[in-house]
Amino acid sequence: MTAESKDPLAGLDPFDLFDAEAERLDHFFRGLDARGWDRPSRAAGWSVRDVLGHLAGEELYNHACLDDDIDGFTAMLRREGVGGGFDGFNEWCVERRRGVPVEEVLQEWRRENGDTRERMRALGREALLPTFAGPYPVGSQTFHYASEYATHADDVGAPVTEDEAEERAWWRARVGAFVLAEQDSKAEVELTADGVWVHAYGASELLPAPVFVEATVGRLPDDHPLDRRLRAALRCLA
Known part of the structure; x- marks a missing residue:
């Protein structure tokens, strides 16, 4: 990193960015029919519906961080026989939602992600969040979430004006x-x-x-x- 770009995040609000990308995805998902849900996404091996399943499922980890319950999350993975780190967790999240009506998965994601965004904003940018990697600033974690949502919005073809x-x-x-x-x-x-x-x-x-x-x-x-x-x-x- 060069001296000219030591603070590339200055002036950006991670919570607003996260909200905007969540709204982009929600608006796109609302307009899909069965054919749209089954269309392949840009994420290798996943349909558009699978991307939604991933987003809904990863809220288990997001909430574990917010609840300071990483140990409980790890215990849940052991009970479910989930291995392979985050890649294994992501695939498990997708697989277990493939048999669930898509509207139920969409409602799950809206509810759980809405709670995540509200709680992250309430904690504030400088607060520390428990994560697998140890305590981490809420603002920095929110930038990661916003980036991921933007990537998956592009993966499924959500419009950008x-x-x-x-x-x-x-x-x-x-x-x-x-x-x-x-x-x-x-x-x-x-x-x-x-x-x-x-x-x-x-x-x-x-x-x-x-x-x-x-x-x-x-x-x-x-x-x-x-x-x-x-x-x-x-x-x-x-």
């Missing part, structure tokens, strides 16, 4: 830069007026913000020309 596309790409780029620094990535990143300059392993590129975002969330097409070393170094949110 022309008026909001540029600003949305830039806040997501700023979150990506923050997470790369947080993870001590090998990638050097500088946010500039012309795009995002990245450097790692002797390779450098000036990327448009949307391309940088897609790299950080692991959604670049296989045939994208970005240097493979840079692609690997930039992936931090998926």
Whole structure:
């Protein structure tokens, strides 16, 4: 991370961003018919309905953090025979909801996520949240949640208007830069007026913000020309 971009999140409100992406998804889900729910998403192996199942299921973890009950969450995974870390948990969340009427899953997600967003906002940006990785700032965790929701909104094809596309790409780029620094990535990143300059392993590129975002969330097409070393170094949110 360069000196020019030490605080890429300055001026952003994580709670507003999380709310906006949740509303985007909710509005999109409300308009789907059976064919729309069964359509493949951009998330490998998941339909649009599966993405909803994932979002609903992960609220179990979100609430465990808010309730300071990570031990209880871990015990639940053991009882259910869920292994494989978060990937295994995510697949379990999807599988167990595939036989549930989609309207019930949608109501579950709305209820549980609405509670998560309300409680996170009430705690405030500087409060510490218990997580698997230890205590972590609520604001930072909310940025992670907002980024994930934006990624899944794109995965299912939720519309983004022309008026909001540029600003949305830039806040997501700023979150990506923050997470790369947080993870001590090998990638050097500088946010500039012309795009995002990245450097790692002797390779450098000036990327448009949307391309940088897609790299950080692991959604670049296989045939994208970005240097493979840079692609690997930039992936931090998926």
